[in-house]
Amino acid sequence: MKLSAELKAFEVRLGHEFFQPELLVRAVTHSSMSSPTRDDNQRLEFLGDRVLGLVMAEAVLEHDQAASEGQLAPRFNALVRKETCAEVAAEIDLGRVLKLGRSEMLSGGRRKQALLGDAMEAVIAAVYRDAGFEIAKNTVLRLWGDRVKTVKADARDAKTALQEWAQARALPPPEYIQIARSGPDHAPQFTIEARLKSGEHQSASAGSKRQAEQAAAQALLSSLN
Known part of the structure; x- marks a missing residue:
């Protein structure tokens, strides 16, 4: 499968070139565009949530080795919640490449926080499926940047x-x-x-x-x- 110019540009923003480009296409396909011949990103979203969780659990443990579970849990939750995923998605302009149905397009779906957060998790899963956990981990840590270090000890939604x-x-x-x-x-x-x-x-x-x-x-x- 050959990616469109927009998706190729997104690969650059993401920092990962896919060996299996169909994974990226699936990751950016919203359920409003699914069909019997086109898979949406919901299953990848499910997996990406778990990959992100493991990466962030390791990251907060490594960053503060003296913190208790009670101190780590709110930091972890702040790093993996949909709002944070949506922030990261916006930073790499994920909304621009989403494949949306007409109703989602008309309602501003490319800017919806929940939709962007779900798609970001799906993209993480696509990277994991394409290249394995270490590459996915490095991609997530690079995209999340200083958030692991700057998240507040009492961060809670x-x-x-x-x-x-x-x-x-x-x-x-x-x-x-x-x-x-x-x-x-x-x-x-x-x-x-x-x-x-x-x-x-x-x-x-x-x-x-x-x-x-x-x-x-x-x-x-x-x-x-």
Whole structure:
């Protein structure tokens, strides 16, 4: 298989030339473009998540050999979460080469955080399948750059931080309730309310439930603080 000029340019940005170019094509193919003759990137995403996890687990252990498990876990979570994957994807302009269906194209899919994060994991798996773990590891560490060194010791996403806040006060975990959905199917907007058993609550809206939940959790944390 011969790659397009855009995908060849992406290989340069990624820093890996594929021996099996069909793996890269599959990694950048969203499910909205799948067909009986065209595989999408969902299975690669599943694998890439695990490869990334192992690379980052080793990296945080090596960087701080005196840290406890309780200190390492939030750093690890911050490095592997979808938001971080999406940041890295944006840095190498992964969105430009994604193969998307018409509805995703019209809804700005090339810039969607969740979609970019998933595709980044799929690309990691493609590198792993193409050249093995060591090459995949080196690729990930190069792309993540100084993040391993600069991630904060108390780095946590908002939902985790809110749950820990509740647990420290003997409260059950927060609830996340969808209170509204608007917009067309190809570009929905979700409004989620984060609610504590003690009565405090805040809501936020975003283009995915995951993002709306995080935003609502952050809003509630801010009001509590």
